[in-house]
Amino acid sequence: MNQFKRLTAAYPPLLWVRLFGETLTTLSNTMIAPFLVLYLSENIGSSVIMTMLVIGLQPFSEILLTLFAGGVTDRYRRKTVMLISLLIQGVAMLGMAFSDSMLLFALSYVANGAGRSLFIPASRAMLADAIEPKQLSSAFALLNTASSIGAAIGPLVGVLIYQQNPALAFLFTAISLLLYALAVWWKIPHSEQPAATLETLDTPSASLRLHTYRPAFAIMLLALPISLFYAQTETNLQLHFKDMLPNYLQTLALLATVKGVLLLLFEFLLIRWTRNLPPRLLITGSYFCFAGVGLGYAFLDHVPSLLALQMLLVLGESIGLTHLLTFVSRIAPPSMRGRYYAITGTHWDISRMCGPFLGSLVLLHYGGAMLFTISALVLLLGGIAMNLYLSKKESAFPLEQEG
Incomplete structure (x- = not known):
């Protein structure tokens, strides 16, 4: 009990509201995603x-809005941006629940992407503003752990819903997003913008100095192999398993449930255990973990072996x-920070826009x-390229160790 009290006192209320919201929305989202x-x-x-x-339409809309969303996050208060984005996503999910044509579904799906493009950089930037750098990895791990609680339950519930009335999953997601918005409005205070923000944004030449964002673009490009892999696991893996x-x-x-349970049990501990190791080693190692999982998905058709493979996936994702x-x-x-998180996060949108379509061409023609x-x-x-890049950057940005 004392340890729990120390843990709750170590982080601001923002994190605990995020934990509540991420658990709720992940639970409902994972009812949909596998199916x-x-x-x-x-x-x-x-x-x-x-x-x-x-x-691919949703990530396409997110790409178009990414730089705009990052600028909005840095110019306006993070809480306001988070509230608006959650409401947009909630309304979009209602649209998907009642869509009876591909056109209506596609329009709602694009709107949901627009809301996500606002929420993700705003929420990450607000967390980075409010939490000490040495605690940030643990805070992100706690958020992912909260998501894992939902991910452990959602897919099994999703199977039941899919067999009865799949549209209910979209309705539950809309309700969870609106509850998340209420929690943000009620419990999260407005954060102060960094002192340099307004000066930076009001300086005409600042927005034109693209070299300022060069590290963000570099990480975005180097992370594409990971998100391309995830794009296949979220879409074409379903068709691959259907045939196999x-x-x-x-x-x-x-x-999906086993992965969620493993993340829930081990992610925070893995972050704590590896906090003193070089980030370059951990980030690069994750590429090789994902590569091993990819080869397993390619050739394994034995369910226990596929379940064991989830541990390797969790290891790569966590560290x-x-x-x-x-x-x-x-x-x-x-x-x-808002623009950096927006730019670096674009690799997910690029991969989710192009990856499913390109992967389906390979799947249909070659299996x-x-x-x-x-x-x-x-x-x-990609792991080799990321290792080379991070080896140059680590000395310029020393890590503040936690503990």
């Missing part, structure tokens, strides 16, 4: 190629992605084994 491709193709009706193009496994729906839900977020906060000037083998090779090359 979205199947839902579009089976319930609304479309070809595989058209389905992947529609799925007899009970593919249950297997997809079980894999790599969390430390990468922390590294972005170290290299970003305080007055540009899922070839698709995930290619993903593994791209990850290996």
